[in-house]
Amino acid sequence: MSVDAAAQPVDAASRDDLAANGLRLAVVDESDRAGLDAWAQAVRRGFLDVRGSSDALGARHELRGHHRHVGVWDETAAEPATPVGTIESWVSDLTVPGGAAVPAWAISGVTVAPTHRRRGIARHLLGSELRTAAAAGLSLAMLTVSEATIYGRFGFAPSAMAADLEVDTRRARWTGPTPTGRTHLVEPATLRAGAERVIDRVRRATPGNIVMGEVFLRRMLGTLGEVAGDKHTSAWRHLRHDDADGTPQGFAVYRLVEDDTDMARSTVVLHHLVAATDEAYAAIWSALLEMDLVSRVTAHLRPVDEPLGWMVDDRRAIRTTTFDHLWTRILDVPSALEARTYEASGRVVLEVDDPMGIAGGRFALEADASGAGQVTATDEPADVRLGIDALAALHLGGVRARMLQASGRVDGDVSVLDPLLATARAPYLDHWF
Ligand SMILES: CC(C)(COP(=O)(O)OP(=O)(O)OC[C@H]1O[C@@H](n2cnc3c(N)ncnc32)[C@H](O)[C@@H]1OP(=O)(O)O)[C@@H](O)C(=O)NCCC(=O)NCCS
Known part of the structure; x- marks a missing residue:
């Protein structure tokens, strides 16, 4: 459409x-x-x-x-x-x-x-x-x-969370995979085409991500210039990781902030890290954590299920602050629920309340073993009652139904709904819009 x-x-x-x-x-x-x-x-x-x-x-x-x-x-x-x-x-x-x-x-x-x-x-x-x-x-x-x-x-409800990280690089000794392929320092013009392809592949594979328009792409690479009123992007640096065949598989955009009293205590401010493969992810993080003259990496807008903590010697070297990032609003319950797939099968009747009168109603959601979901309007008794906002929070798998039930935002028997909507990966959006 x-x-x-x-x-x-x-x-x-x-x-x-x-x-x-x-x-x-x-x-x-x-x-x-x-x-x-x-x-x-x-x-x-x-x-x-x-x-x-x-x-x-x-x-x-x-x-x-x-x-x-x-x-x-x-x-x-x-x-x-x-x-x-x-x-x-x-x-x-x-x-x-x-x-x-x-x-x-x-x-x-x-x-x-x-x-x-x-x-x-x-x-x-x-x-x-x-x-x-x-x-x-x-x-x-x-x-x-x-x-x-x-x-x-x-x-609306927050449906994809994000995290800010602060890493003490003196403590976080790299224990992750030894990087293969090759990491290059490049100028944004060199990075652009490869970055676009990486962003697009990652977006297609990541629930919660959206197509990045030109203005957001340039903002990510630091090439928006005066349009953004940002005079500081000349300090931004760009790392690109290529696989053994020389194909770009990930990149990072960051800047270095010096410590006025100690040259060896600089901070890497990581603006963006996008990696299409595990190899590129590990290679870029290890390059950032092992930079000379750097004692700290701060990273904004990272996935909440980032594997980094499992790749360093001392996971307490990483402080994580999570926050709500993508907010969604369901406008049509059947098409929203049928668009996604399900990792469990089952049938549940939902009573969805929409105070704005746009999308509420009673619906039976049935997911089969193939993962496909079917939604039909019904007048059967509801198993679960929830607001249209709570359904948005659940829709991408960013929170479990049991959690919303415990917080009083979902009412009824969630024993079918909870595993039905759960996803293996947390949804994630990699930019602000
Ligand atoms: C946020 C903003 C757009 C609200 O505009 P507004 O015309 O004053 O909002 P409304 O009068 O329509 O308010 C509608 C309801 O939202 C509430 N509301 C509005 N802004 C709010 C805020 N920042 N925090 C909490 N509640 C807010 C109002 O109290 C009102 O509640 P009620 O209906 O229960 O009485 C305005 O304050 C603004 O421009 N803020 C700065 C820019 C910004 O942050 N925009 C949002 C970008 S995501």
């Missing part, structure tokens, strides 16, 4: 509600450069960023490509051309357990001007986007968030 997000109309209910309060909800016309600029400046302001130059905004529009830019305008404001609310969306493939790529409605750029906060503008923007996406036939919406307190009320 291919859905053009930018071509979808805004939701009439939200538009009319906002109009009753003197506010206009609309999609910015892609050919309206001044309108797109004002929209992008409002987003920068909303995220406490500096103003963008005309060149930076132009590059942004080009790199983001064909996205949907929605705004809310207050014609009574001193500068009525600048929206007081913004939201951006596009359709991107999300990998689900089993490896299928499911088109999902990606949301970003959610801001409301401080002068207009807490009057329900974000509620209307989210409601409008979710109803539009559901009407367009999408089974899921997804976002990464600035604050974990905002989106639960709209039916």
Whole structure:
């Protein structure tokens, strides 16, 4: 299914509600450069960023490509051309357990001007986007968030966690596999093509990962420059690992931060490490941990089931902080559940409550021995009752049903549901969007 997000109309209910309060909800016309600029400046302001130059905004529009830019305008404001609310969306493939790529409605750029906060503008923007996406036939919406307190009320839940690591390299002596293949230090231009192929292979094999657009790829490699307002990427370094045949299988992007008082106590700040093979993973980590003049590696946004702890002498040398990363929202229960596969078989009836009235109902989920799942609407008594947000948390396998039952977010008998939804690997998304 291919859905053009930018071509979808805004939701009439939200538009009319906002109009009753003197506010206009609309999609910015892609050919309206001044309108797109004002929209992008409002987003920068909303995220406490500096103003963008005309060149930076132009590059942004080009790199983001064909996205949907929605705004809310207050014609009574001193500068009525600048929206007081913004939201951006596009359709991107999300990998689900089993490896299928499911088109999902990606949301970003959610801001409301401080002068207009807490009057329900974000509620209307989210409601409008979710109803539009559901009407367009999408089974899921997804976002990464600035604050974990905002989106639960709209039916989203954290469905892929991530971890930040801090490694004391003096203690973490490498005991993992001896690297084979070859690791190169390269410039970003040399890395780019190989990195793209590695990212794509990893994405297809990793539930929770999504297609990385051009702007996110450049941000990952540190080549976004002024578009991101980032002047510091000239300090970024790039490692590429090639297998014995010379094919790139992984890469790392990092920078070095010196200690002012001791040259031998520098820190590697690891921005990204993407590896398509176990060999590349081990080779890159060992290269990072064994760098001269370095006593610490910090790593942001790593998988929660990273094997690194099993590859060093002293696992207490690694401190891990986990956090919620990818949030998803189910817009259609049967298609979301049928898209993934199941590592156990069984049948369970779910009563799904959706306070926004988009996707709730009672459904029988049956998974057969081949791993395929079938979902049908039913009026049989429910085994399990849960909110649409709890179902999103479970959908990619990021949390066990038993855990949500213990936390009071799932009610009923989870003895079938728990093994049914469990996955061998934790879902993981490797970038912010
Ligand atoms: C987050 C933001 C978009 C909310 O906009 P808003 O128009 O003030 O939100 P609304 O008035 O529609 O609020 C809807 C509900 O969410 C709650 N809410 C809004 N922002 C919240 C926050 N940051 N934390 C907790 N609850 C929040 C409101 O209290 C309200 O709850 P209620 O319906 O139970 O009363 C706005 O504060 C903002 O621009 N923040 C800075 C940028 C940002 O962080 N954006 C999110 C990016 S992921």
